[in-house]
Amino acid sequence: MPVAPPRPKDLPLTALRAFEAAARLNGFAAAAQELGVTPGAVTAHIKQLEQTLGAPLFTRTPRGVRLTTLGQQSLPQFTQAFDALGQAINDLRAAAAPRTVHIATLPAIAQLWLSPRLPALRAAAPDITVSITALEHPPNLKRSPYDLSLFFGPEPQGRLTPDTLFPVCAPSLAARLKTPQDIARFPCLSDATWSDDWQLWAQTLPDPPHIPQGPTFSLYALAVEECVNGAGLLIGHEALVANHLKDGRLVAPFPQRLTLPRGLRLWSDRPLRAGTAAKFVADWLRHRPADNAPLASPTPPATHP
Structure with a gap:
């Protein structure tokens, strides 16, 4: 038995x-x-x-x-x-879908920095699918299903640009501002994530102006749109409002700027192998092909039976 x-x-x-x-x-x-x-x-x-x-x-x-x-x-x-x-x-996910790249990023970065770049990225590599997930905090890339992480952080590794702060507003409002002290006469918009932006910037001035409390938005992109609509002033993060400044929807009425000890970072906790879609997307975003020579199209990673 x-x-x-x-x-x-x-x-x-x-x-x-x-x-x-x-x-x-x-x-x-x-x-x-x-x-x-x-x-x-x-x-x-x-x-x-x-x-x-x-x-x-x-x-x-x-x-x-x-x-x-x-x-x-x-x-x-x-x-x-x-x-x-x-x-x-x-590795299993990447092998099953080798032309898909998953990016985790802050909602404001997704809307204001990453989204405007996607059309050119698709044109450069039409065979690659970019999937974006908006998160409030960077994920643990060793455990989560993301290839790349795009957030503000103090680490120098993968830094794309510094995080520089300064007030921005609609052109019609800028015409009524002569000195930083004039800020006291207008609503100051703020964002729930970066609620201390105004104080950080104001403390760099010899004579800090009074900062009137204006509406607070749960999403920075909403605050930017209301700023474009003339609702008040907002502290702009240069990387996120660059397009608005370039096309004139927003202006910076004062020269005083504050660069924080952090920057916009793009990184992966896993090695990005040459020839993979994730490596191509990371290099493309870092080097901005609009300002540099186009990158070669990636080759599919080798597969094994």
Whole structure:
């Protein structure tokens, strides 16, 4: 008679993923944001894992959670394993759709910087499909299905241009502004993401003007459009309002500018292999073919049976 002993219970993959994310990011809420679930779901997964193991992975305190010795010992291997799994998944996606490039970026960058460049990019490489996802924060490219990330950040790697701030407004409003002190007579528009823009810029002046509180917009692109409509002044991010300044929809009424210790960055956490669509798109965006010699069309990556 064959022997069929009971098999030890496997540890659930979703619970292991929740543990690794919470341990690496130092919190359940941060892990939930990265995984796209609720903090309650992360808590439940980790509780299930601890019950299955019969040992705690986190110590709960009024100030949050802290890894136990067991959790600290286990984290490096799981981080390495999930990084490798993420790489394998992304390699599989790329092989299945080699002419599709996925870009994650801030909504304002997607609308004001990236979107105007897409027609020329399609003309340069009509066989490549560019998919854009607007996110509020840069994703973990080792774990998420994106090839490129386009956000403002302090790191020099992949920097396309500095982030320079200055007031902008419609030409009709600019005609009524002589000095920065005149700002006090008009509404100052703001954006919820960059709510401190006005103060950052004003503090660089010897005599900071009064900044009247104007409407606040949840999307920077909406604030830009209202600024074009003459609703008030807005702090322009040079990379995002360059087209509006070029065609005269907006003007910069004052010469004073502030360059922040960050810039618009385009990067990937994975090596971009020569000849791939992602490498072509990254190089095209970095070198701006309108100002440089056209880039050679990419060749399809080699496939293996």
